[in-house]
Amino acid sequence: MMELLASIGCHFRIPLKTMWLWISLVLVLQYSKTVLSDSNYLIGMGSYDITGPAADVNMMGYANTEQIASGIHFRLRARSFIVAEPQGKRVVFVNLDACMASQLVTIKVLERLKARYGNLYTEQNVAISGIHTHAGPGGYLQYVVYIVTSLGFVRQSFDALVDGIEKSIVQAHENLQPGSIFVNKGELLDAGVNRSPSAYLNNPASERSKYKYNVDKEMTLLKFVDDQWGPVGSFNWFATHGTSMSRTNSLISGDNKGAAARFMEDWFEQNSAKSDELDTDEIPRRVSSIISSIHNNHHELLELASSFQSSPGKPATRVSSAARRVRSALRQADKPGFVSAFCQTNCGDVSPNVLGAFCIDTGVPCDFNHSTCGGKNELCYGRGPGYPDEFESTRIIGERQFNKAVDLFNTASEQLKGKVDYRHSYVDFSQLEVTIPKEGGGSEVVKTCPAAMGFAFAAGTTDGPGAFDFKQGDDKGNPFWRLVRNLLKTPDKKQVQCHSPKPILLDTGEMKQPYDWAPSILPVQIFRIGQLVILSVPGEFTTMSGRRLRDAVKTMLTSSGSGEFGSNTHVVIAGLTNTYSQYITTFEEYQIQRYEGASTLYGPHTLSAYIQEFQKLTSALIKGQAVEPGPQPPDLLKKQISFLTPVVMDSTPAGVNFGDVSSDVPANSTFKRGSTVTVVFWSACPRNDLMTEGTFALVEILQGKDSWVPTYDDDDFCLRFKWSRPSKLSPRSQATIEWTIPPSASLGVYRIRHFGAAKRLMGSIQHFTGTSSAFVVA
Ligand SMILES: *[C@@H]1O[C@H](CO)[C@@H](O)[C@H](O)[C@H]1NC(C)=O
Numbered sequence: 045m046m047e048l049l050a051s052i053g054c055h056f057r058i059p060l061k062t063m064w065l066w067i068s069l070v071l072v073l074q075y076s077k078t079v080l081s082d083s084n085y086l087i088g089m090g091s092y093d094i095t096g097p098a099a100d101v102n103m104m105g106y107a108n109t110e111q112i113a114s115g116i117h118f119r120l121r122a123r124s125f126i127v128a129e130p131q132g133k134r135v136v137f138v139n140l141d142a143c144m145a146s147q148l149v150t151i152k153v154l155e156r157l158k159a160r161y162g163n164l165y166t167e168q169n170v171a172i173s174g175i176h177t178h179a180g181p182g183g184y185l186q187y188v189v190y191i192v193t194s195l196g197f198v199r200q201s202f203d204a205l206v207d208g209i210e211k212s213i214v215q216a217h218e219n220l221q222p223g224s225i226f227v228n229k230g231e232l233l234d235a236g237v238n239r240s241p242s243a244y245l246n247n248p249a250s251e252r253s254k255y256k257y258n259v260d261k262e263m264t265l266l267k268f269v270d271d272q273w274g275p276v277g278s279f280n281w282f283a284t285h286g287t288s289m290s291r292t293n294s295l296i297s298g299d300n301k302g303a304a305a306r307f308m309e310d311w312f313e314q315n316s317a318k319s320d321e322l323d324t325d326e327i328p329r330r331v332s333s334i335i336s337s338i339h340n341n342h343h344e345l346l347e348l349a350s351s352f353q354s355s356p357g358k359p360a361t362r363v364s365s366a367a368r369r370v371r372s373a374l375r376q377a378d379k380p381g382f383v384s385a386f387c388q389t390n391c392g393d394v395s396p397n398v399l400g401a402f403c404i405d406t407g408v409p410c411d412f413n414h415s416t417c418g419g420k421n422e423l424c425y426g427r428g429p430g431y432p433d434e435f436e437s438t439r440i441i442g443e444r445q446f447n448k449a450v451d452l453f454n455t456a457s458e459q460l461k462g463k464v465d466y467r468h469s470y471v472d473f474s475q476l477e478v479t480i481p482k483e484g485g486g487s488e489v490v491k492t493c494p495a496a497m498g499f500a501f502a503a504g505t506t507d508g509p510g511a512f513d514f515k516q517g518d519d520k521g522n523p524f525w526r527l528v529r530n531l532l533k534t535p536d537k538k539q540v541q542c543h544s545p546k547p548i549l550l551d552t553g554e555m556k557q558p559y560d561w562a563p564s565i566l567p568v569q570i571f572r573i574g575q576l577v578i579l580s581v582p583g584e585f586t587t588m589s590g591r592r593l594r595d596a597v598k599t600m601l602t603s604s605g606s607g608e609f610g611s612n613t614h615v616v617i618a619g620l621t622n623t624y625s626q627y628i629t630t631f632e633e634y635q636i637q638r639y640e641g642a643s644t645l646y647g648p649h650t651l652s653a654y655i656q657e658f659q660k661l662t663s664a665l666i667k668g669q670a671v672e673p674g675p676q677p678p679d680l681l682k683k684q685i686s687f688l689t690p691v692v693m694d695s696t697p698a699g700v701n702f703g704d705v706s707s708d709v710p711a712n713s714t715f716k717r718g719s720t721v722t723v724v725f726w727s728a729c730p731r732n733d734l735m736t737e738g739t740f741a742l743v744e745i746l747q748g749k750d751s752w753v754p755t756y757d758d759d760d761f762c763l764r765f766k767w768s769r770p771s772k773l774s775p776r777s778q779a780t781i782e783w784t785i786p787p788s789a790s791l792g793v794y795r796i797r798h799f800g801a802a803k804r805l806m807g808s809i810q811h812f813t814g815t816s817s818a819f820v821v822a
């Protein structure tokens with residue numbers, strides 16, 4: 045050892061004494077690093093594109109039949125983490141940029157995981173959660189109520205989800221490596237307001253007085269640190285609806301949470317690219333600044349640009365590798381991509397439209413109790429901070445969550461320590477006996493009811509008012525809809541009483557034609573990762589409902605006397621997870637029958653039923669006991685009906701090819717940062733190829749004299765891909781690509797490209813590409 049050191053020291057001409065000092069310093073650092081990281085888990089992250097069909101498909105969330113997808117704002121992803129004890133149990137958590145989880149999707153993902161990994165991943169330890177964007181393709185749920193507006197089941201939406209979730213879990217599985225997890229919490233004040241304060245106010249004053257706000261403001265964040273690669277991801281939970289994009293938007297979007305995730309992943313990769321001093325050739329956005337310093341003469345740039353005219357559309361192989369480079373080029377080879385997920389929690393009554401709800405005709409605030417304007421609900425709309433620009437509102441609410449998450453990420457120091465464990469049970473919520481405390485002492489047994497929706501459901505909310513003559517806070521109903529309802533199913537007296545004071549509009553739990561209208565069997569699930577506990581709920585808990593559930597579980601854990609759960613026990617609710625069953629209000633909020641109360645499916649005691657069932661899971665978790673698996677939910681895939689017609693064929697006018705530019709950038713044009721470049725191409729239906737993990741649109745920058753480098757794709761916030769056809773049955777269509785040049789864009793010569801796939805009459809698919817003329821950004 046001495047000899048070796050001496051010879052190294054000699055070789056580098058470092059005096060032996062200094063050498064020793066260095067060695068001991070390195071040893072101390074090494075030691076403290078291992079102590080600090082103290083990797084106690086295996087962690088793995090994964091992410092995969094689940095954008096789905098960007099045309100013709102109804103969007104899930106607002107139940108607006110006219111809200112049909114026609115392009116992409118930015119892409120949707122399934123983001124996963126797996127945490128395992130090296131010799132013990134493991135849990136998988138998947139966050140979807142989708143409106144909610146679907147029972148059918150969950151069932152099929154579990155089947156695929158079983159085929160691949162045997163019993164490693166089952167319904168017990170896999171949680172699949174939705175962020176509640178209202179701007180993703182619908183038709184992937186199995187119960188009738190949730191696919192009425194999408195003209196039934198949409199196979200493409202469903203497949204994109206099942207495939208993407210599976211691939212993201214496989215990636216996380218393959219990335220499993222020793223690492224540690226840190227948890228951090230903080231308040232974010234300006235990203236959500238209560239949209240049904242009149243219902244919240246019906247909760248007991250003594251309970252309300254325990255809280256400063258009428259919505260939860262806390263974000264809980266996990267930071268995943270891989271022993272080899274350092275930080276590899278973060279997941280956080282914060283309550284606010286995915287309704288920054290409105291009910292008339294037609295571009296696929298992850299709304300505020302999807303935006304926050306995109307911002308944070310790009311932030312991390314760009315920051316680490318800078319600090320890692322990578323080969324600059326591999327970083328397009330940085331390369332471009334180097335080129336611009338060579339050609340900083342505007343005339344030179346213009347001349348260069350003028351030599352690149354638009355090129356006619358031409359056949360292409362499936363083009364996705366070019367687009368993939370935009371993001372992967374920011375990363376070090378082999379290093380897993382940074383995965384950042386913004387997950388949903390008890391957002392039931394929380395709106396991101398933080399300016400409040402106003403009447404669009406008069407501009408005055410809507411009626412407090414009913415959210416109406418002159419008695420009508422369809423004029424009352426919530427306003428986001430970017431009002432009247434919904435893209436701005438999405439960006440701002442996304443950025444607020446992103447900034448808070450970065451804060452929490454940078455300062456996270458409390459390490460998760462302890463067992464990984466889970467419990468899961470299926471529960472029939474249609475006739476569950478629930479023991480609740482009785483007024484004046486003792487307890488009584490009450491029951492939940494078969495699912496039913498109240499009249500105020502059809503009124504919608506201030507985030508997306510319903511189209512019919514309904515209002516929130518309605519406990520009477522109207523005769524016309526009662527008639528329509530009676531054609532479907534007349535609820536009997538028992539059902540009416542069970543749901544009271546909810547006036548029943550749709551008796552969904554008792555409607556079985558052509559197949560089940562609503563779920564009755566629901567999954568409840570609890571995960572434990574050290575001192576963090578995740579409660580997976582299949583619906584949207586209101587603020588106070590979430591508080592009651594978390595408190596009930598936390599009290600059990602910390603008073604269990606097992607010593608495993610101290611005051612630093614963190615309990616989060618994962619909303620819209622594993623399946624979907626609409627809302628859960630408190631008993632008191634239910635009495636007011638706003639939208640959330642009307643959509644609380646199993647009657648006034650729905651929340652108490654959840655608390656009871658989660659207490660069973662918690663107790664079993666503490667005692668190390670098993671729980672009853674419960675009845676299996678149905679698999680209704682074979683019964684699904686679809687009315688969405690397939691693409692028949694695509695065509696172009698005579699003399700025009702797919703991918704030809706129909707409207708180019710003006711010749712020799714120069715654009716300033718902040719301005720928008722628009723190019724229109726002859727195109728074909730995006731349903732022919734979803735371009736999964738690829739792109740329909742690309743911005744490229746000129747490197748040197750003739751080499752083009754991808755810089756922005758349709759997953760970037762600044763680039764919009766809009767697709768349209770002149771009439772519903774026309775085989776002709778166009779793609780409009782709009783690039784709003786970000787302030788961070790480098791100066792240089794750019795061009796815009798479009799990728800697509802056309803269907804011939806005989807059904808074969810031909811990929812194509814087209815390119816605009818070059819232009820200068822100065
Ligand atoms: C564009 O610029 C080039 C080179 O500067 C020039 O030759 C050409 O005539 C210009 N075209 C138009 C339409 O102005």
Ligand SMILES: *[C@@H]1O[C@H](CO)[C@@H](O)[C@H](O)[C@H]1NC(C)=O
Nearest residue numbers: 242245410411412413414517
């Ligand atoms: C809302 O309803 C409550 C209960 O009926 C009533 O006391 C209150 O005055 C109403 N508020 C407004 C602003 O109309």
